[in-house]
Amino acid sequence: MSAKYQHILVVDDDKTFIYLNYKLLSKITGCKKILLKMSGVTALQYLKECDQAQDFPELISMDWNMPLGNGNDFLEEYSKEFYKKYPETKVVIISGVTSEIQSEQIKNYDFVMGFLPKPVDEQTLANVIM
Secondary structure (H helix, E strand, O other), X not given: OOOOOOOEEEEOOOHHHXXXXXXXXXXXXXXXXXXXXXXXXXXXXXXXXXXXXXXXXXXXXXXXXXXXXXXXXXXXXXXXXXOOOOOOOEEEEEEOXXXXXXXXXXXXXXXXXXXXXXXXXXXXXXXHHO
């Protein structure tokens, strides 16, 4: 039986959170291939490489507020460029700032599993992604 996640992408501009999220995702999923990007722009570039290599992540965890490509920009580009080709890939937003506007924006994207506030705890994250 294969694991649910073979490849995970974490996108956040906070190095401390990236480390903590990496540890949580590794523990919860057992995934050995967890890649880290610090902006929506670099994440989209990485996903293009994954597409070409036919090795696309099954899960993307991302921050909402980042200086280079925020969550809304990322979701818009992702939905245009990758969603139809990789409908099984899911996105979870983990952000220090939550608002009704953000909650409304993510409802437009079927591939978003949830919007969690930072700091996220292991059980809450596991409930959403597993």
